[in-house]
Amino acid sequence: MKEKNLPYTKPNIDWSEIEKWDRKYYLHNTQAQNEYVFFPVEAVDKNYLYLPDGKKLLDFQSQLVSDNMGHRNQRVHNEIKIAMERYGHIFFGLSSDYRAKAAKLLINDIIGHEKWAGRVRILSSGTEAVENAMSMARLYRGTSTILTQELSYHGLVPGATQLDGYRGNLTKNISLNESLDVPGFPDKRYVNIPAPEYSDFINKSILPSLKETERIINNIGPKNVAGIITETMIGGASYMPHSDYLRGIHNICKKYNILWILDDVLCGFGRLGEWFSYQIEENIFPDLLIIGKGLNGCALPVGAIITSLEVGEFFDKARWWSGSTHDAHPLVCASIVGNIESMMENDIINKSKSNGRYLLEKLLKLKDNHPCIGRISGRGMYYSLDLVDLNGDPIIKDDRKTRFTGNLSNNPNNVFANFCIENGLFAGGFMPNTIKAAPPLTISINEIDFAIDIMDKAFDFIEKKFH
Structure with a gap:
């Protein structure tokens, strides 16, 4: 009662x-x-x-x-309950109707009109999606270096932590007055680029952060850079970058044929007033879009990667030996379907x-x-x-x-x-x-x-x- x-x-x-x-x-x-x-x-x-x-x-x-x-959320929970009448776990080599429907909602119904998105891979968390995106960028480009913003945040597991722009994985025991990294940090395959300027920065030409990013690329050699990973609200503190920044990063990536990897785990699914944060600017699109919590409102552990048409085609033609036990779990996919449909129905x-x-x-x-x-x-x-x-x-x-x-x-x-x-x-x-x-x-x-x-x-x- x-x-x-x-x-x-x-x-x-x-x-x-x-x-x-x-x-x-x-x-x-x-x-x-x-x-x-x-x-x-x-x-x-x-x-x-x-x-x-x-x-x-x-x-x-x-x-x-x-x-x-x-x-x-009632719609999400109801969809999970309905799915539980038919499904427990099925592994990624088998297909569920919910996986196909979730993929169609994402690629066709939400962003199909933009004509840039190719495929989606549904995973168990935003951080797992970050890890997979790093591998995808390296496989696609055939090189290992990833550029990552100072002050950024991409998760707290070992690989994703290499990308974080602020350091310290352990506050030392006893005194708690010293912050330590896990031995082996930082990995030389990850190179910091400057954090973007704040939205109120007075700019009369190219942003200094973009100039320095381009200098770093030329110093490393564009052919040695697999991708640049960015987030729109920056880091654990979360601030909005200057309005020139996203387009500037997009243009640099196009100029040097480097993948733009956008971590939208925090900012996706309506958080910034658009489905995804790149949409705050017109006609710029990432090569890999990392999404997570907002996919199902955190009803169950979830993450995903949306690829561009070109990157999706590259992996279509290969056998990508990648997978984990809970990839595209049918109950998770059911929660995605319920969440997206609820968002659409309630504007x-x-x-x-x-x-x-x-x-x-x-x-x-x-x-x-x-x-x-x-x-x-x-x-x-x-x-x-x-x-x-x-x-x-x-x-x-x-x-x-x-x-x-x-x-x-x-x-x-x-x-x-x-x-x-x-x-x-x-x-x-x-x-x-x-x-x-x-x-x-x-x-x-x-x-x-x-x-x-x-x-x-x-x-x-x-x-x-x-x-």
Whole structure:
């Protein structure tokens, strides 16, 4: 029986026992065991997280900028249930109707009119898609060097971490004051290019980052470069690049016959007000498009790679010895079908644009009232707000160059997030000085207003502590 005001049947769970097991047996990441904070979530529904004590939190960052269609989206869940009546697991050498339908929706229905996309490969995560895209670029071009942006983020498994523009895979034990890389980093096959300039950079000619990228290509030799991997909102801090940047990278890749690999795991599926982030500019298309969480709103683990016609044709003519157990799992493909059809039926792309304009207006008003807010960057339903001291400098220095070290209670992001949680809002970010505003695309205007009111108070709290 459902309790009053709960959208689920409350389970009979001894959460104190669960905490003991969680602390004793699970290997936690991003926190040392002695600082681990147990944060139980009993259920999720629509745009909310429900805690065992009866509190509900409005999710204003879509957890990991991932749950684009809210939590437990009914259309997605129904499609999974229907698929479960016929399917468990079938491996990638066998075909399911859901795999074919998901591929058709992506290649034909969403971007078919653009006439650039050839094939799609459905995988188990965005990071797995990144790894496969690196192999595809190298096989296609017959060389190994990949250019990757400073400050970028492409995942936390070994291969993808080589691409990350900020370093440090382990905050050293005991003191937690030193950040270390896994031995063997960086791999010489990955070469950094400059991070793009911010959207408010005043530019009178070619962007300096693009000039330097071209210089690096010529220094290495274009024939030795397999591809350039970029993301549109840059790195864990997530900022919007200058409007000349995407087209500039596209043009450089065409000039030197290098593959443009666009990591759209965070920005795809309506997050920036378009199906995919390259569409914010006209008539530019990637050679490999990496997608992930937004494919099914994170209902199940998923990632994918969309190829250009040329790259797809190259692999069509070969035997590509690549695969993993869960490639194009039928239940995952069912969730993709349910999610994309739900997005189309509910006009989510246009809703992201209109609600995004409203959200930006509210965020700019917050900035006017709070000296702790520096630059606001973003588009659609994805914004980052930089936290600054009274001099306009980052509260935590060099936070975009490495992982956070030191006492987590001094992390401004944590301070902000904890205040919000106490007041019914799940909000924060991934870097010490950066707050994300990236709610589910299904959020209402009233829910945006509620979040802005809590954030207003949270910024007051930040100023009292750090100013």
